[in-house]
Amino acid sequence: MIIDLTSTNSSEIASALLKARRNAGSPAMGMIGTIVVVVDESSHHDALKAANEAGREHPSRVLVAILRPGRGAGGLDAEVRVGEGIPGEAVLLRLHGDLARVPESVITPLLLPDSPVIVWWPGGGPKVPAEDPLGKIGRRRVTDAAGTRRATEVFKTRAEGYRPGDTDFAWTRLTPWRALMAAALDQYPTIVRGAEVVSAKGNPSADLMAAWLQCRLGVPVEQKQSRGPGLTAVRMFTPAGPIALTRPDGAVATFSIPGQPDRPVALKRRTTSELLSEELRRLDPDDVYAQTLACMVEREEMPDRAKVVDHTARRSDQTAAEKAAARTAGVAGKAASPTLEAKAARKTAAAAKKPGSASKTTAAAKSARKAVAKKAAPAASTKAAGTAATRKSAAPRKSATPRKGAAAGAKKAAAKKSAGKRVAGRS
Amino acid sequence: MTAELEEESTGPVNPLRDPQDRRLPRIAGPCSLVIFGVTGDLARKKLMPAVYDLANRGLLPPGFALVGFARRDFSNQDFAQIVHDSVKEYARTPFREEVWQQLAEGFRFVPGDLTDDAAFKHLRETVDELDVNRGTGGNHAFYLSIPPGLFPQVVEQLSKSGLADDVHGSWRRVVIEKPFGHNLQSARELNHVVESVFPPEAVFRIDHYLGKETVQNMLAVRFANSMFEPVWNSHYVDHVQITMAEDIGIGGRAGYYDGIGAARDVIQNHLLQLLALTAMEEPVSFDAWSLRQEKKKVLAAVKLPERLDLHTARGQYAPGWAGGVKVQGYLQEDGIPKSSTTETFAALRVDVDTRRWAGVPFYLRTGKRLGRRVTEVAVMFKRAPHLPFTKTETEELGQNALVMRIQPDEGITLRFGAKVPGTMMEIRDVNMDFAYGGSFTESSPEAYERLILDMLLGDPPLFPQHTEVELGWKILDPVINYWAEHGKPEQYDSGGWGPDSAHEMLARDGRAWRRP
Numbered sequence: 001m002i003i004d005l006t007s008t009n010s011s012e013i014a015s016a017l018l019k020a021r022r023n024a025g026s027p028a029m030g031m032i033g034t035i036v037v038v039v040d041e042s043s044h045h046d047a048l049k050a051a052n053e054a055g056r057e058h059p060s061r062v063l064v065a066i067l068r069p070g071r072g073a074g075g076l077d078a079e080v081r082v083g084e085g086i087p088g089e090a091v092l093l094r095l096h097g098d099l100a101r102v103p104e105s106v107i108t109p110l111l112l113p114d115s116p117v118i119v120w121w122p123g124g125g126p127k128v129p130a131e132d133p134l135g136k137i138g139r140r141r142v143t144d145a146a147g148t149r150r151a152t153e154v155f156k157t158r159a160e161g162y163r164p165g166d167t168d169f170a171w172t173r174l175t176p177w178r179a180l181m182a183a184a185l186d187q188y189p190t191i192v193r194g195a196e197v198v199s200a201k202g203n204p205s206a207d208l209m210a211a212w213l214q215c216r217l218g219v220p221v222e223q224k225q226s227r228g229p230g231l232t233a234v235r236m237f238t239p240a241g242p243i244a245l246t247r248p249d250g251a252v253a254t255f256s257i258p259g260q261p262d263r264p265v266a267l268k269r270r271t272t273s274e275l276l277s278e279e280l281r282r283l284d285p286d287d288v289y290a291q292t293l294a295c296m297v298e299r300e301e302m303p304d305r306a307k308v309v310d311h312t313a314r315r316s317d318q319t320a321a322e323k324a325a326a327r328t329a330g331v332a333g334k335a336a337s338p339t340l341e342a343k344a345a346r347k348t349a350a351a352a353k354k355p356g357s358a359s360k361t362t363a364a365a366k367s368a369r370k371a372v373a374k375k376a377a378p379a380a381s382t383k384a385a386g387t388a389a390t391r392k393s394a395a396p397r398k399s400a401t402p403r404k405g406a407a408a409g410a411k412k413a414a415a416k417k418s419a420g421k422r423v424a425g426r427s
Numbered sequence: 428m429t430a431e432l433e434e435e436s437t438g439p440v441n442p443l444r445d446p447q448d449r450r451l452p453r454i455a456g457p458c459s460l461v462i463f464g465v466t467g468d469l470a471r472k473k474l475m476p477a478v479y480d481l482a483n484r485g486l487l488p489p490g491f492a493l494v495g496f497a498r499r500d501f502s503n504q505d506f507a508q509i510v511h512d513s514v515k516e517y518a519r520t521p522f523r524e525e526v527w528q529q530l531a532e533g534f535r536f537v538p539g540d541l542t543d544d545a546a547f548k549h550l551r552e553t554v555d556e557l558d559v560n561r562g563t564g565g566n567h568a569f570y571l572s573i574p575p576g577l578f579p580q581v582v583e584q585l586s587k588s589g590l591a592d593d594v595h596g597s598w599r600r601v602v603i604e605k606p607f608g609h610n611l612q613s614a615r616e617l618n619h620v621v622e623s624v625f626p627p628e629a630v631f632r633i634d635h636y637l638g639k640e641t642v643q644n645m646l647a648v649r650f651a652n653s654m655f656e657p658v659w660n661s662h663y664v665d666h667v668q669i670t671m672a673e674d675i676g677i678g679g680r681a682g683y684y685d686g687i688g689a690a691r692d693v694i695q696n697h698l699l700q701l702l703a704l705t706a707m708e709e710p711v712s713f714d715a716w717s718l719r720q721e722k723k724k725v726l727a728a729v730k731l732p733e734r735l736d737l738h739t740a741r742g743q744y745a746p747g748w749a750g751g752v753k754v755q756g757y758l759q760e761d762g763i764p765k766s767s768t769t770e771t772f773a774a775l776r777v778d779v780d781t782r783r784w785a786g787v788p789f790y791l792r793t794g795k796r797l798g799r800r801v802t803e804v805a806v807m808f809k810r811a812p813h814l815p816f817t818k819t820e821t822e823e824l825g826q827n828a829l830v831m832r833i834q835p836d837e838g839i840t841l842r843f844g845a846k847v848p849g850t851m852m853e854i855r856d857v858n859m860d861f862a863y864g865g866s867f868t869e870s871s872p873e874a875y876e877r878l879i880l881d882m883l884l885g886d887p888p889l890f891p892q893h894t895e896v897e898l899g900w901k902i903l904d905p906v907i908n909y910w911a912e913h914g915k916p917e918q919y920d921s922g923g924w925g926p927d928s929a930h931e932m933l934a935r936d937g938r939a940w941r942r943p
Contacts, residue, residue, distance in 0.1 A: 175450045176485050182443040183454040183488065187564075189441065216442045251525045255489040260457070260562040263490035266482070266526040278450070288448040 003080040010109035013078045017061075017089055017110075020082035031088050032280070033116035036107055037064045038134055039123060041094075046272070047122040048090060053273035055087040058280040061112050062090040065134065067100040074099035076106060104133045116140065116283045120276065124148035125168075128161030142279050144169040145204035155204040156300055159293040164285035170204040171289050172275045176267055177209065177234060177245060180255060184236070184243045188257050194237045195221045200228025207296055209234060212288075215295035230269055455883035457488045458566035458598075459533070459557050461550070463541070463581055464573035465495035466509070469604070473635075474572065475510045476517040477875040482530045483520040484872075486880055490561040492533035494553060498540050506536035519873055533561050541573075541580045547588040554590065565597030568882060574683065575606060579620045586624040593626070602631045602882055605696045606687060607893075610907065611900035618893045631882045632896065636697045636802075637889045638874030638881075641837040645704050645804070646713070648831070648839065655829070656709075658808065660783045665826060666936075667789045668805040669701050670943050671833075672797035674750060674922075677771070681762030689741070690773040690907060693793040695899045697802075699726065700891065701833070702789055705804050706779050715888040719895070726898035728780045729789075735909040737935060741770035742919040742926035744796040749922030754796065756918070770916040771795040774929045775906055776936070788936065792929065796921045801943045802833040816854060823855040828941070838862040 001023055003016045035054075039047045044066050051062045076099055079092040091110065095103055111117055118140045119129070125143030126132040135141045145155035145168050155170065185192075195213045199206030206223060209231065214221040217236070226232045233246040240258035245265070247253035253267040444451070460478065462470050481487045495506050510531075515522060535553050539546020557563045567590070571581055582601070585591040591599055601621060608614030621630055636642055649655055658664070671693055677684045684692070703722040710717040732738035746756035757763060757771050772794030779789060808827040821844070828842040839861045847853040872880075881889055910916075919926035924940065933939055 172450075175452075178443070178448075179451050179454055179485065180489070182441060182451055183456075185441045185443050186454075187456045187488075192442075213443075216445075218442075252529065257562075260564075261490070261560055263457075263562060264529040264532065265489040266485075266523065266529050268523070268525060282449060286450070288445055288450075 001081070001083050005078040005080065008076050008078050010106050013080060013091060013093075014110060016078075016080045017082065017091070020080055021089070023082075031059045031061055031112060031115070033058075033118060033283075034061045034063060034111045035280075036117060036119045036134060036138065037062060038103075038119065038121050038125075039064060039066060041066055041068065043123055044092065047120075048092070050122070050272040050276055051120070052086045052088075052090065053271075054276040054280060057277045059088040060118075060280075061088055061110075062086075063107060063110055064090065064092045065103050065107065066092065066094045067103060068094060068096050069100035070097055072097040102133065104137060107134060107137060111137070118142060118280065118283070120279075122147060122272065124154065125158070127154070127157050128163075129158070129166050130161070130163035139165055140279070140283055141166050142169065142276070143167075146170055146173075150202070151204045152202045152207060155207065156297070159297050162290060162293050164290065167279060167286050167289055168204070169272075169275050169279075171208055171286070171292070172278050173205050173230070173270065174209055174212070175278060176270075177231060178212065180245055180265065180267075181213075181234060181236065181243070184245075184255075184257055188238075188243065190238045190240065192217050192219055192236045192238055192243075194219050196224060196233070196235045196237070197221065197231070198224045198226045198233040198235075199231045201225050203228070203230060206231055207299075208292055211296035211299050212292045214299060215292055452484075452486055453880075453884055454486055455488050455491075455880060456566060457490050457562050457564045458568060458883055459492035459494055459554065459561070459563045460568050460570060460879070460883070461494040461496060461554070462570045462572055463496045464571070465506075465536075466497045466499055467572050470495075470572050471509070471513040472517050473873075473875045474570065474879070475513045476519070477873055477879050479510075479514040479518045479527070479530065480520045480873065480876050481880055483518075483523060483526050484876075487530075487883075489529070490533065490563065491530070492535065492557045492561045492563055493530075494535045494537060494550070494557070496537045496539065496546075496550060498538070500538055501536045503534055503536050507531050507534045510534060533557070541577055541584065544584070544587070547584045547590070551588045551590055565594050566599075568600045568602060570602040572604060575603070575608070575617060578603065578617060582620055582624050591624045598629065598885065599625065600629045600631060600882060600885070601625045602633055604633050606691055607632060607696070607896045608900065609687065609691055610904050611897060614893075614896055614900050618896075622893075627893065628887070630893075631887070631890045632892070633875075633878055633882075634696050634700060634891055635874040635878060636833070637700060637891070638876075638878040639833060639837075640872075641831065641833045642701070642704065643889075645701075645831055650709055659806075661785050661787045663808050664784075664787050665807045665809045666787055666938060667702075667705060668807065668941055669698050669705070669789065669791045669803075670805070670941075671697060671793045671802040672800060672924075672943065673795050674797060674800045676744065676754060676757070676796050676921075677760055677763075679761075681760055685763050685767055685769050688769040688773065689771055689793050689795065690775075690903060690910075694773055694775070694791055695903050696891070696896075698791045698793060699729075699899045699902065700895075701804055702726075702729070702777070702779075702791065703895075705806070706781075706784055706789070708783070713888070715886075718888055719892060723894055723898060725779060725781070726895060726902070729898075729902050730778050730780050731902065731905055732776055732778070735906060736913070738776040738932060739906055739909070740772070740774040740926060740929035740932045741910060741916040742772035742794070742929070743767075743769070743916045744771050744794075744921045745918040747921040749796055754921050756921070757795075768911075768915050770910070772797070772916070772919060772925045772929065774925065774932060776932065777902065790933065790938075790940070792925065792940070794919075794925050798922060798924050798942070800835065803943050804831045804833065805829070805941050805943070806831075807938075807941075816852065820852050821854050823853070825856050830941075836862070 001020045003020060005012055005016060035051055037044075037047050037051055044064055048062065048064050051064075055062065074097040076096070077094040081090040081092075093106060095106060099106070116139045117137050119134050119138035120142040121129070122144060124145070124147040126135065129135040129141035129143055143158065143166070145151050145158065148154045155168070158168070195217060197206050197210045197213070210221045210223050213219075213236070229250040232248055233244060235242040235244040238258065242256070243258065244256045245253055247267050250269050251266070253265045254262050255265045256262045462474060464470060475493075478487070478493055482491065493510070495501070501509070511527070514527070535557065537546060537550045537553055539549065554567055558565055569585060569590070571578060573581065582591070593599065603621065608617045649659065703725045707721040707725045710721045743757040746759055747754065758765055758767060772792070774790065774792035776788050776790050778784070779787070806829045808829070810826060814821050824844040825842070827844075828840070830840040830842065832838050832840065841859040842856055843859070844854045845857045847855050878889060881887070917926040917928055924942065930940065
């Protein structure tokens with residue numbers, strides 16, 4: 001049932017809701033709360049659709065506030081929807097003129113009693129959500145940093161204005177990624193010496209991912225750009241090689257752990273309604289998000305030099321030696337049965353013989369060396385003794401790892417050794 | 428029994444895990460699931476869709492593998508097709524091609540007979556191949572979706588082919604479905620067979636009722652609220668009715684059902700578990716061990732009435748009309764001998780001998796081809812000690828009741844008296860409903876999903892242990908033996924609510940069954 005109300009007020013809307021509910025035979029009102037959607041005219045349809053879909057898991061009253069500030073006299077038009085294939089109730093509110101500046105006066109009387117209020121800005125959100133007049137009403141304030149232009153900058157101001165109860169879809173989008181990275185360390189407990197996050201330019205989720213990894217692991221994390229879509233890779237560098245989750249196409253990712261075969265994972269970019277559903281599952285403040293935001297702000301304030309140091313630390317972690325070691329570790333892990341071991345040995349032997357692949361390896365080693373040399377100067381001059389120390393401790397270990405991988409071709413081993421020595425010598 | 432003294436495992440701490448980070452789901456480690464009897468109904472309708480749904484929710488590990496074992500001549504592709512069909516038909520989450528693709532890469536099929544050594548050798552090779560190509564890491568779960576008579580064979584074959592060997596750093600688990608034996612002795616024998624090969628903590632007994640959201644919600648309702656627990660005792664509760672009714676007959680399960688009957692099939696496991704959850708004391712924590720202690724205490728305190736003839740009832744459905752369809756009686760079903768004395772309806776009264784429940788009878792009933800499909804626990808309260816109304820004013824007022832609806836239409840009903848609008852004072856029973864079901868459960872996991880995931884994670888709270896199974900048989904054995912020695916089950920009308928003896932049984936105590 002749809003009831004149109006023009007030039008109306010909150011109490012008329014409330015009685016229209018009651019009437020519509022009665023007409024529908026008073027279906028049980030097991031609604032979990034009120035979702036206030038703050039949106040503009042052009043995107044209200046998609047937002048309402050997403051909210052209704054999320055409502056299947058969390059039936060709620062959805063109040064869509066379309067703000068149309070302008071010079072004209074203040075006015076309120078409403079459209080009440082009950083039934084119509086939606087699980088809860090929905091009201092579209094158009095606030096004109098002066099009224100658009102005080103939307104809370106319309107929303108407050110329409111909130112469900114004694115139940116949570118979630119305020120959602122699908123198209124970005126205010127800089128400090130908790131100080132927004134509508135944000136003040138909400139127990140949870142959900143913004144979407146990716147919905148704004150110059151997302152990263154806006155997001156950073158918002159991070160500084162964080163209050164308990166804030167969350168952002170940029171964080172929600174990370175959940176499957178974070179789950180897989182955490183699961184990797186569940187199954188493969190190891191030290192992580194550095195990490196890398198690759199994403200499309202200006203992706204706020206990538207900033208959060210980097211901050212989360214840095215905050216949790218206490219290691220330097222580097223961010224890189226790719227063509228996207230969204231996040232494309234997250235890597236954690238361990239002594240045995242990188243634990244990596246790469247998703248070049250936005251749908252299927254490859255999950256690799258040193259010593260184990262690569263595995264495909266369906267990692268689709270999720271729809272808005274799925275994200276909203278996840279947000280609604282927990283209505284208490286997300287403490288881990290708060291910590292991560294704090295880390296992000298900290299990361300932001302890190303001097304550029306520190307970032308450069310970050311960079312070199314990561315580089316030294318990923319020399320050709322490291323890569324080759326990872327590869328051999330992978331082969332050794334695969335060789336569980338004798339036949340396969342033989343196969344693997346043959347394969348590496350063939351690889352060593354092939355001039356192409358060998359030169360590739362040396363080329364890789366060379367470029368790595370170059371990179372190291374470039375960064376050597378600033379790194380040495382800075383006060384970043386900490387990272388130098390990590391390098392120091394990392395280097396001998398690294399030169400030891402290739403020796404373990406005895407199955408590797410002779411040329412590869414040579415490349416490894418020289419690279420390892422160089423790093424050791426420099427530090 | 429020293430679990431409370433065991434220290435928490437102090438393995439390496441995963442820096443990415445934080446107890447506060449409740450968004451992060453638990454993802455099972457790399458592993459494979461081997462299903463015996465993969466062409467059966469359960470596998471097709473429940474297990475394989477549950478596996479897909481888990482994958483779709485991102486809860487299965489990358490590289491998860493599903494191995495089917497059955498006496499069919501399928502190739503891996505045929506098998507994938509069968510899983511595909513069952514997933515399309517029965518899965519609860521939308522079909523997504525990319526999820527399917529990554530899952531289907533891990534499908535293997537091993538044809539063969541359960542007695543065939545070569546087939547198990549093939550299975551062994553398949554599993555080893557998965558360890559190498561999918562990285563399942565030697566972690567394998569064996570799901571025995573087969574009649575319990577075949578368990579010894581399979582378990583022995585698994586052990587012979589080295590599939591049950593415990594390798595350090597990996598796990599082997601075995602999953603068995605009810606019935607866990609047909610009396611105390613056979614349950615012990617079965618347990619002996621399984622536990623001779625697998626250690627007790629690697630044996631997972633599936634009682635899918637315990638995986639249901641609403642059953643878990645019973646604990647939340649009782650122990651998370653302050654307003655129910657004070658009345659949850661013999662001062663306020665008059666009696667408790669636990670019902671599991673099915674509107675269908677035995678269908679094609681004659682071979683399984685005849686000789687087993689309603690009491691063994693349902694009361695021994697589902698209804699006694701529901702009773703335990705309703706009657707148990709508050710556990711000190713919600714870990715598996717504490718929960719089990721409380722359940723075991725209650726089950727051990729359950730006593731049967733002295734006179735089994737007066738306080739039990741059984742029946743067989745007779746031919747007739749049920750739900751507008753002409754149906755056969757139990758004795759006319761295919762594959763059922765005319766002289767069968769297997770009951771399709773069973774009801775009994777038990778008492779829980781504890782301070783909390785002294786004098787509060789628990790009535791359990793289950794049956795096939797009853798009025799409608801419903802499972803519920805109804806806690807019936809005593810009438811108010813004094814009513815300041817005239818008798819006519821309260822004529823329509825029954826007992827207050829708190830009904831936990833387990834399925835379908837999951838939720839909770841509170842039944843109480845309210846004034847009928849009008850100038851006269853008239854009080855009538857009304858319902859206050861909390862609908863867990865409907866739109867809310869649409870995306871909540873199915874019982875099998877939850878149980879399969881818990882099993883892969885090695886998380887045991889929702890699985891009954893052998894002691895609980897034994898306690899169940901200890902309660903039920905005298906009833907079954909009594910029935911076996913005394914006469915035949917009574918015929919009851921299909922589509923009704925059971926035989927007259929069941930109604931008389933409650934009438935004797937001055938009570939009546941709820942119409943659920």
